[in-house]
Amino acid sequence: MTAPIAVLPPGSTIGILGGGQLGRMLAEAASTLGFDVAILEPQADCPASRVAAHHIQAAYDDVDGLKKLAALSDVVTTEFENVPASVVAVLEAEGVRVAPNGRALATAQDRVTEKTFLNSVGATTVGFAKVDDLNDLTVAIEKLGLPALLKTRREGYDGKGQVWIKDAAEAQAALAAVGNKPSILEVRASFVRELSVIAARGTDGSVSVYPLGQNIHENGILRTTIAPVEVDDATQARAVEIATSILNGLDYVGVIGVELFDLGGTLLVNEIAPRVHNTGHWTQDGCGCDQFEQQIRAIAGWPLGSTKAHAKIEMTNLLGHEINDWHAMASDPDTHLHFYGKREAREGRKMAHINKVLERL
Incomplete structure (x- = not known):
């Protein structure tokens, strides 16, 4: 024992x-x-x-x-x-x-391993194929159809390390565009909206899940998350089921972010992040226990905190020199600023985020 x-x-x-x-x-x-x-x-x-x-x-x-x-x-x-x-x-x-353990890290670091695991625990994903060379990519295109998204198996974030293929003639150029690295080809998801769920598992196996958020991306970078987002009970229940199966399947301890495609009643998992997540920043001003406190509670063996929302929040990332407008944003009593302490503002760099209270719940 x-x-x-x-x-x-x-x-x-x-x-x-x-x-x-x-x-x-x-x-x-x-x-x-x-x-x-x-x-x-x-x-x-x-x-x-x-x-x-x-x-x-x-x-x-x-x-x-x-x-x-x-x-x-x-x-x-x-x-x-x-x-x-x-x-x-x-x-x-x-x-x-x-915490989280090495298996969770290794699973999330390889997109083929990740999707294989997700499907094994009943968390459905888009169709995919492993791609090591041009021949693999040609076969994958024939099998999955086009358009499809080619991504490097490892690393790549905020839209980096990926390219859309709309015609089979683009295969070689697409592979070159991702550096001819081991990759994955994914079927395009015809989704209505992008959602995410933040969840946590304690050292005792208890699981706690936050309400769903809706995410809006610009140029491959998350711009805004609105949460809690309006969903029916079945969608929220399915999100809880997906998150719980992932956490238990990895014997996970800590907070995890699960990105989802909402196909209009059906949820597919896009990817997981074994850590606190950008789409969970809304919890800092929308919940009694935010995702960062929840992570510390979980790994320290403390009881998990409440995930109930007390406000509907619009979280917006501030990129590059947008941070220079901090004074105007600070004048809004419903806006809460969270600065990252980065010394240099660069184009597209996440410098801070703001949480605007849309509604008290």
């Missing part, structure tokens, strides 16, 4: 792999609950380093750095999914627990 995981009291230290905006907001949430935070991040003066007790400046796969993080931490989590899954084994060998 597996021994129960010890509950971490305030004063314990949370380790975080990654020092960007998600790491910063996790550190802020951990501080509120009385925890210290140690981050491992290769970049100096990163956003999370200025709110954390410790910053280990090292590459994510630097063994000495990982050992230092393990020595400081009572549990370690991640702020993004592209930390090498092998890192988990290094940390666990040092005697520190990692």
Whole structure:
């Protein structure tokens, strides 16, 4: 019988792999609950380093750095999914627990592995095919039809590492456009809207799910999430079922983001993110326990917080120099600003987000 995981009291230290905006907001949430935070991040003066007790400046796969993080931490989590899954084994060998686990990271890091897993637990996806070379792509096009989306199997975010194929003659150019890397071809989903659900699983196996949000993208980058979005009971129940099956299937601990296509009564899973998620930022001003506090609660073995919404929120990402309008936005009493502490505003870079209260629930 597996021994129960010890509950971490305030004063314990949370380790975080990654020092960007998600790491910063996790550190802020951990501080509120009385925890210290140690981050491992290769970049100096990163956003999370200025709110954390410790910053280990090292590459994510630097063994000495990982050992230092393990020595400081009572549990370690991640702020993004592209930390090498092998890192988990290094940390666990040092005697520190990692949540979410290495299997969850490895599953989310490869789109073929991810979709294969999702279908195995009853979370339906679009049709797909593995692509290693031009011959694979030609066969996949014949099997799946066009238009279809070619994506690299690994990495790629905010619309990067992907290209639409509308004609079979474009196959070779499409493969070159993604760097001739191992890829996946996906059938186009004829969806009505893009939704997402944020969910969490505790160390005791309990699951808690937030209301659904609707997402609007521009140029492959999330622009706005509105939540809770109006859905029928069956759609919300199916989203809860999907999230629960994924969490249990991965023996997951922590918060996960699940992106969904709503086909008008049927939900397909687009992808999962084994971490707090951009589409869950609305919870900071819409729920009593936001996704960042929920992550800390989950990995520390605490009871999960309430996911009930007390306000309908419109979350908008501020990109690049849009952040310069902060003073005008701050004058609106229904708008809440969340800055990331990045030193340089660049085109398309996420600098902050605002949560505007649309309605009190």
